[in-house]
Amino acid sequence: MSETLAEDSPGFHEAARRNNIDKIVALGHDPWGSRFDDRLLIGDVRARSAEVQFQVENGELLPLPDFEAEEPVEYRQWKSDHGPGSEIGPKVRIAGRIMLKRPTGKLIFLNIEDWTGGIQIFIGKKQVGEANWELAQCFDLGDLVGFDGRLGRTNTGELTVFAEGLHFHSKSLEPPPDKHAGLVDVELRQRRRYLDLCYTEGVRERFLKRTKIVASVRNTLNAQGFCEIEGPTLHAIAGGAAARPFVTHHNTLDLELHMRIALELHLKRLLVGGMERVYELGRVYRNEGISPKHNPEFTMLEVYQAYGDYRSMMDLTEAIIVNAIQAIGGESKLPWGDLEIDFTAPFERRTYSELFTEQTGVDPEDESAVIELAKSLQIDVEGRHLDVVKNEIFEEKVEDSLVGPIFVIDYPASICPLTKRKAGVPHIAERFELFVHGMEIANAYTELNDPDLQEKLFKTQLAGLSDEDSMAKMDHDFVRALRNGMPPTGGLGVGIDRLVMLLTNSTSIRDVILFPLLRPEA
């Protein structure tokens, strides 16, 4: 073609594609396309494959052979055995991205994909005419194109749209990743997620599953009479969890603000306000480390049910998860790496103290034995509350062994400042955490609604903690809200990203977050 292409270096791919844009314009088409009505989704087109039939001379229609059968069908032979006649199939209009291109002289085979699937396109020079053929010469991998054509089968039996009309929708100026290997580099996959979605097997499906899971969670809650609300994400005091917040600033008010680290305190204010079943499903922000299980912004669900308790929340948690699995067409047993997870409800329920004894051989009520064990694990015991020490042991020795799904119930009270104590057992808090393969998925309490106790526990919790710790900032307004009467309540928090990880067999949270936080590209 033009000799400028060859000598162009690194931009030679783009130069070739811009050259094709010029040709498309010269042929009277818009390289950036326009509205395209009445197209069918490729998935729906594929579902109509049975409508492709073979019509013999007397007009009789024959069904095509089964191309999925074990014995491969020689379709060319089959046709000559049943001929003379011709294939007939429905007219379809489709659009998609060009994934593969196989030009063979005066024929071009394309594979195009939309978000419901892919299909092969047959473009024959004689069949489409000179003008369309010239347009087809301008097709590059990655372009978005459309076709009017007839659904049929090639000689090898592959379901194919035999093009009659060609449409150009959008040019890709950049070459796609390797057509076989796809995008492999993890950094590129995250930075250029749009490419990952197009060209890495299973990525789009995974994120569509995420959408379905989130919708299902809302459906489950709405069906039980919970109402979704939107609390503020900018907080004067970021409370409801122990995590460092992101700090920001409002100019006109000249006010330091914090991005929320939890949804809890505002939802509870709504309970005081008489909203008896509320939830929020939204983003929270924690200025902490990044790991395969932690992204600085992540999606949290918090649910509160007046006149419920942590046991009501266990049933609800099971319903949320079981329904979500159903929503993505999963079985109760889901793959997890080389293992599987059995999500058959009800999930196992074990007390903290039972599990502690089982895994360590030490009774958590036996102070001296606990201290001895802590020392043997090189856990600092000096000047720390015994429950805190116990919990470190629990996290180290017990949590990783929890295959689950398992509800760990009845935690030591002093590590749960927002939780009601078990009636008659003041050192046990009515709390559960749901663990699956060592990962904490959900956390629930019978919520504390005694304002005096809440204030006292806030203060105790605060003693000795640094200013950076958000719990160190008492939310007086929240305590004031409680002074106006919050019903006894069950509250639940679910890490949506982690739930999606489990249900989609993803080992990194960044595989289920479309745009995880990355440093700006160098």
Next chain:
RNA sequence: GCCCCCCUAGCUCAACUGGCAGAGCAUCUGACUCUUAAUCAGAGGGUUGAAGGUUCGAGUCCUUCGGGGGGCACCA
């Protein structure tokens, strides 16, 4: 914040103990009307993440920096 590993063509990857930077895909040119990771013939494409250093000679060794991954720490 600490430790380990990675960064080579648009993409996926090679290059021995330091010795001429390569392949496949993609791109360009040519052939081909049922291909399917199409095939065949030819061509072009590189600041080896960046900057310094050691060396006759650095993709390779050393230092610093940038980006990423994993682990630790942090994290109800």
